[in-house]
Amino acid sequence: MNKIDTKSFADPIGPVFANSFAWLMRNVLLERLKLMPPFSTDVVKFSRTNARPQQGEDIPYLGVYLIPDEELNGYGKNNIGASQFEDHVNVGFSYIIQNNDPEICEDLLDRAHWAIMSLLHDPDWNKWPSTMGSMRPRNPDNVMIQGITKVSRRNVFGNIGKTNETPVGEMQMEWMITIGALDFEPIINDLFQSVSFKAIYPWPEDPNRQSILAEWTIDTTSVESLLFRLWADRNGQPAGTAITFMTDVMSKTGPMPAGTIHILIDGVEVASGAAASGLPAFANGLAYTTSSLAAGIHMITANFVASDGIYENKDADEWTQTVI
C-alpha cells in the first residue's frame, strides 16, 4: 500500500481546515458589513466577540457574534454511515450608538437593522461562506447558507433602570441560520490499490482430504477516476483585491496524475502549467493570482489534460466569482 505523507497532506480528498463553517460564515458576514454604510462610515470598532466590556470610545460599535447555541442536528442515517449534520447557527448583531435625542437614536438603530436585512437582497447571499476561501473546496455547496429561519430584533436604550448617564441605544438582533448539511466523511490516508483473495475448499480444512487452494489479486488501479477541483481563496471581494484561484487533481485510488492544467476566466485562458504540489493549499494542482478582475460576476473554468496515459482529461466544475 502506498501511504500519503500525513504530515504534509492529511486528506487525499481536500485540505482539512482549522475552523468551523459557522465561524467562517460569521466572519464573512462581518466583513460584508464593514464595507457597507452606515457601518463603513460610522463605526469606530468592529468586534467578533463580546469578551471585553465595550468602552465609551468604541461607540459607534458593531459586533457580530456567534451566540449560544450552535446545534448540529443529525442528518440522514447517522447510525450506518459517516456522520452528517444540519448546522443551526445563531448570529447576534450588536450596534451601539449614542444620541441625545431618543427618537433620532431609534431612527438610526432602525436604519442599521434594515441595512443588515438588505443583505438578503443579494442573489448570492447564501454563498457568504465561500468568500473566506478556506472551506473544503470539494463540496462548497455544503457550506452555503440554507436558510434563515428566524430574525429577532429589539432596540435597547441603556441599562434596565435607564439610569446610565450616556444616552446610548443598541440595536440587538439575532439571526437563526441553517447551514447546509455538514458531512464528516472518513479521511483515508491509504490508497486502496489492490485486494488479495485466498480460497480454500473444504473449510474447515479436512486432514483426510486434499484441499483445493486458489489465490488471486485484483488491482484496483485499473479503474482509475480523477477528482479535479477548482476554487478561490475568497469571493465577493472588492475590485482590486488579490484573489487566488486554485486547482487540484487527485486520484483516490491510483498514482498522482500527471498532466497540464489550464485556468480560464470568462473563457479566456489566463494560466497553464504542469500539475504540481502547492501545499498546504493543494497537493497536485495549479494556482493563479490576479487583482485585476472587474466588478461583476466571472465564470472560472479549468481543465486537466492528462499526459501519463493512466487518466483521461477532465474539466473541473465551474466556479462563479463575484467582484463587488
Added chain:
Amino acid sequence: MALFNFTDQLHTLTFESFARPVTVTPTVSQPGQPAYSSRGYFGTKELDIITEAGGVLSDSQSYLDIIMAEFPVLPRQGDTIDIPDHQSVPGGSFMVLDLAGVGEGSGLITVQLRKVVTNKPASPP
C-alpha cells in the same frame, strides 16, 4: 415629633462645605425663564449595561443631590444642568433624566443625570 430640621441643621451646613456650584437651565420646568445658579452634591459611579448576548457596555450613573428648599421649582426631565470643574474635580454638561418623589425624607432629593454628548454617528439631516 422630629427633633431636627435636617434642611436647616444639617444639609445647609454641610452643603456650605461640600456642595459644588451648578447652573440649571429650566427649559422644561420653567419654560422661558433664564438659567440660574445653584449647588449640589455631584456623584458618579460605574454602571454596566448588558448588551447583546451578555456583552457589557461600561458606563456610569451620575446624579446630583440638591436641597429641595433651595428650588422653588424643582428641575424636571429635559432641563439642562451644567456642572463646571470644581476643586480639581471634573464636571460636565447633563440633562435631567429622572427626578421623582419627595426625596429621601430629610429634604434632599437625587437628580439622575444624563450626559450631553456628541452624537455618534451624527444625526441625519
